[in-house]
Amino acid sequence: MEQRTQISYTGIAASPGIAIGEVRLLDRRRISVQEYKISPEQIEEEISVFLEAVELARKQLELVQRELVRQSKTEHFYIIDTQLLILKDAMLIDSTSELIRTELINAAGALKKVLRRFAAVFERIEDEYLRERGSDIELVGERIIRNINGMELPQVGELERRSVIVAHDLSPADTCQFDVDLVVAFVTDLGGPTSHTAILARSMEIPAVVGLEKITRLVGDNTPVIVDGNSGVLICNPDAETLKKYLELKRHYEFYKKQLRSYCELPAVTADGKNISMQANIEFLPEADIALNNGAQGIGLLRTEFMYMARLQPPTEEEQFQSYKKAAELFAPYPVTIRTLDIGGDKFVSDISLEDESNPAMGLRSIRMSLCEKRLFRIQLRAILRASAYGNVRLMFPMISGLAEVRAAGEIITQVMQELENEGISFNRDLKVGIMVETPSAVFVADILAAEVDFFSIGTNDLIQYCLAVDRGNEHVAYLYEPFHPAILRALKHIADAAHAAEIDLCICGEMAAEPMFSIVLVALGYSQLSMSSQGISRVKKLIRQWDTGHSQELIDILMEQKTAADVLRVLKEKLRQFIPDADPTLDY
Ligand code: PEP
Numbered sequence: 001m002e003q004r005t006q007i008s009y010t011g012i013a014a015s016p017g018i019a020i021g022e023v024r025l026l027d028r029r030r031i032s033v034q035e036y037k038i039s040p041e042q043i044e045e046e047i048s049v050f051l052e053a054v055e056l057a058r059k060q061l062e063l064v065q066r067e068l069v070r071q072s073k074t075e076h077f078y079i080i081d082t083q084l085l086i087l088k089d090a091m092l093i094d095s096t097s098e099l100i101r102t103e104l105i106n107a108a109g110a111l112k113k114v115l116r117r118f119a120a121v122f123e124r125i126e127d128e129y130l131r132e133r134g135s136d137i138e139l140v141g142e143r144i145i146r147n148i149n150g151m152e153l154p155q156v157g158e159l160e161r162r163s164v165i166v167a168h169d170l171s172p173a174d175t176c177q178f179d180v181d182l183v184v185a186f187v188t189d190l191g192g193p194t195s196h197t198a199i200l201a202r203s204m205e206i207p208a209v210v211g212l213e214k215i216t217r218l219v220g221d222n223t224p225v226i227v228d229g230n231s232g233v234l235i236c237n238p239d240a241e242t243l244k245k246y247l248e249l250k251r252h253y254e255f256y257k258k259q260l261r262s263y264c265e266l267p268a269v270t271a272d273g274k275n276i277s278m279q280a281n282i283e284f285l286p287e288a289d290i291a292l293n294n295g296a297q298g299i300g301l302l303r304t305e306f307m308y309m310a311r312l313q314p315p316t317e318e319e320q321f322q323s324y325k326k327a328a329e330l331f332a333p334y335p336v337t338i339r340t341l342d343i344g345g346d347k348f349v350s351d352i353s354l355e356d357e358s359n360p361a362m363g364l365r366s367i368r369m370s371l372c373e374k375r376l377f378r379i380q381l382r383a384i385l386r387a388s389a390y391g392n393v394r395l396m397f398p399m400i401s402g403l404a405e406v407r408a409a410g411e412i413i414t415q416v417m418q419e420l421e422n423e424g425i426s427f428n429r430d431l432k433v434g435i436m437v438e439t440p441s442a443v444f445v446a447d448i449l450a451a452e453v454d455f456f457s458i459g460t461n462d463l464i465q466y467c468l469a470v471d472r473g474n475e476h477v478a479y480l481y482e483p484f485h486p487a488i489l490r491a492l493k494h495i496a497d498a499a500h501a502a503e504i505d506l507c508i509c510g511e512m513a514a515e516p517m518f519s520i521v522l523v524a525l526g527y528s529q530l531s532m533s534s535q536g537i538s539r540v541k542k543l544i545r546q547w548d549t550g551h552s553q554e555l556i557d558i559l560m561e562q563k564t565a566a567d568v569l570r571v572l573k574e575k576l577r578q579f580i581p582d583a584d585p586t587l588d589y
């Protein structure tokens with residue numbers, strides 16, 4: 001028998017866990033599209049070929065939705081909904097028909113051109129999560145092109161063994177055809193940590209490695225592989241020693257995961273009885289169920305950007321209201337913290353088009369953009385206020401850099417409240433209004449801000465980027481992105497002190513809260529509400545339940561004396577081992 005050599009590929013760890021199985025290739029490489037000239041007499045025919053392909057795509061997607069319902073995978077509905085919305089979008093449909101007519105090109109060629117324009121817009125988006133949403137348009141486009149060309153969608157066929165699905169990209173429509181008992185991992189050419197494959201895999205609790213670029217061309221069907229979703233590695237043809245090592249790691253990880261599950265139900269109470277509120281960060285409504293299943297006691301951050309991004313026109317007040325209301329009802333009496341739009345003008349494909357900015361991270365974005373585009377801002381505020389009548393809604397403004405912005409936004413809230421009152425529409429007049437503290441200036445004036453808002457929520461993802469002047473998405477400076485940097489520790493302490501002095505709620509919704517070790521530092525600093533992606537909740541809870549706040553002062557005092565991030569980390573580990581001797585040293589740290 002031919003002995004193949006072991007070879008490893010490193011991609012992006014998208015969903016944790018270890019899987020061992022055989023490759024099943026899902027061939028979804030780009031289909032090549034011929035563009036050619038048509039005669040004026042062929043225009044109407046080409047347009048109708050295009051429109052029929054769109055209609056067929058709609059029917060196919062509705063079928064997928066029915067299949068998702070049958071398989072009880074409704075949590076992925078929103079992705080198909082998004083694709084259905086794209087199919088209806090005038091920009092896609094009209095622009096393609098227009099190109100066929102004016103440039104006399106065939107339907108598939110015209111559509112490809114339009115798709116390229118969309119792709120160019122999405123590629124410019126800074127926010128990685130939102131950038132990934134461009135893949136929805138790409139997937140829809142590919143479906144229409146296949147329909148125009150009368151091509152079947154790729155299939156994996158019957159699975160007989162434990163299979164690792166290797167694909168260019170994956171969508172929920174693809175996952176419908178899998179026998180989930182036999183699919184042990186996903187591996188894709190495309191994608192980052194917030195791609196569809198990553199989101200799907202995490203919610204299905206299947207290990208995944210994405211962003212391997214050309215892996216569909218490098219591995220063949222039936223190749224034995226190990227997928228390490230914890231470190232983002234794919235090992236093909238593993239030798240006996242590697243296999244043994246990974247079997248052990250897999251056993252260890254699965255035991256740990258099982259143990260963690262028992263923590264979902266338990267409250268996050270420290271060993272000495274202090275309650276910590278564990279909340280979830282979510283992007284779309286369907287994630288709310290995952291949050292509840294993981295024991296979230298509310299939503300600490302509802303990012304509303306997705307609603308604006310996955311489509312080409314901003315959402316209506318009614319649409320937003322329905323979505324916020326559902327979240328509020330689902331979590332009542334726990335809080336649902338709705339953050340107003342946190343993106344800039346360059347993120348919109350249509351409606352608002354602002355000039356390109358050379359430094360968008362510091363440009364007209366977030367609350368600045370809302371205060372500039374007041375019409376959109378008012379629509380969102382009306383929707384949030386209306387939803388506040390149905391649960392414990394909190395309103396939050398992102399990227400506040402000073403009190404003037406808080407006051408300007410506050411004035412608009414007052415006007416919108418008055419408007420609703422005049423219209424006889426109910427809302428909670430006492431709803432809590434807070435801000436994200438994520439700019440250095442907000443840290444410096446935390447005392448001034450604390451006097452005029454109901455709560456702070458610290459956005460450490462941005463706070464670290466702005467404080468340390470390190471672009472959070474730039475891999476060349478990623479080594480400088482240090483959550484344990486003494487400057488960050490000092491900032492967190494400064495903010496906490498200001499919030500405590502003003503007696504306002506203190507939350508954190510940056511990903512740092514999901515790091516168990518750091519969560520202890522936050523609790524020790526007096527942060528009583530921690531919000532993070534749902535999957536992180538039980539890990540954090542486990543350690544918090546072992547922490548005695550009697551040690552908090554000593555821990556903070558010694559950490560504050562440290563001079564570098566490495567020192568902070570070393571001392572933190574030492575202290576946690578000292579104060580929580582039975583904490584699992586391999587997995588929690
Ligand atoms: C943050 O900046 O920490 C945060 C939670 O918000 P986002 O990641 O959406 O910028």
Ligand code: MG
Pocket residue numbers: 398438459461462
């Ligand atoms: Mg932020």
